[in-house]
Amino acid sequence: MEHDDSKGALKEFTPSSGLAVSIDDPVQNPGLPPHRERLTDVDPKAAKRAERTIYTLFYISVAASIWAVAAYMLFPIEDQEMTSIRQNNLFIGLGIAFALLAIGIGAIHWSKTLMSDKEHVEERHTTRGSEETRAAVVEAFRTADEESGFGRRKMIRNSLFAAVIASVLPGITLFRGLAPHDAENSPVDLLKQTMWKKGEHLTRDPSGTRIKASDVTLGSAFHVIPESLLEMGHDDGMLNEKAKAMVLMVRMPPEQLTERGERKDWSYDGIVAYSKVCTHVGCPVALYEQQTHHLLCPCHQSQFDVSDEAKVVFGPASRPLPQLPITVDAEGYLIAQSDFHEPVGPSFWEIR
Structure with a gap:
């Protein structure tokens, strides 16, 4: 430890580097790296292509869910045919798998290409926020909606709703196979x-x-x-x-x-x-x-x-x-x- 009379600051000698580091100087905030614009941020045509890709994936999910329901009817397991049972399991499973896979890929592609990718810093609060803070949270949700385009990009939003709703239908349909529904076969x-x-x-x-x-x-x-x-x-x-x-x-x-x-x-x-x-x-x-x-x-x-x-x-x-x-x-x-x-x-x- 030594004293620098010229500047009035304490300096600490670090053997590993051989340098004197000022204790009084605060650590400088390096800041965020320069933001790199995506192609969809600068090219409206690319953004439009990405939007078409996303809602196409969501509609593919809808079609796959409908196929799973259709496969349940086309390949019934009630006839006890081993071939029919295998086809029933195969095609229903493929339909459900593609329905969920398309939703997942579409959601990831949406977040990667069209949603805001700018870095944000949020301060942590240890107690319940004030009314001003709560109002700020509401504003943050509004901003997030605007930046994601969820409210503005109607084709993506509507296709996502359709895909999620349709993905439930195969599961509901499979409940039909739990038991006969007619009174004679109770x-x-x-x-x-x-x-x-x-x-x-x-x-x-x-x-x-x-x-x-x-x-x-x-x-x-x-x-x-x-x-x-x-x-x-x-x-x-x-x-x-x-x-x-x-x-x-x-x-x-x-x-x-x-x-x-x-x-x-x-x-x-x-x-x-x-x-x-x-x-x-x-x-x-x-x-x-x-x-x-x-x-x-x-x-x-x-x-x-x-x-x-x-x-x-x-x-x-x-x-x-x-x-x-x-x-x-x-x-x-x-x-x-x-x-x-x-x-x-x-x-x-x-x-x-």
């Missing part, structure tokens, strides 16, 4: 009736081998389907019927079962059978934990207690798994006493 009625009926043999999935009660050991779990399902072909809706009728059967000590009076004869010597269709969103419940007697749905981790009428003990499922009443025939083979007494599958199907 989801509740469709899921309340399965192929199980009185005397229907329980068979292994997928071999179709009948199951004797003596073959079911303590702690074992069997994936079960109705015997008559094997007589159906794929064209007869076999997969749909299997999806409703699939069952998981386990055996545990009878004294560990908690059963209400009306359900005491629904099991046989500790053997119980429950629908494999999760009551949350319909995933197959296929993981059995022998020590806790819990069934686990791998999709969203709902857990059901087999020892207590498959009640929900964890996860988002809202009701127990439906139980299939079972018994044995004269030869000791396991058979169903009836169909399920309630709809299988997700609970939202029961909302009319």
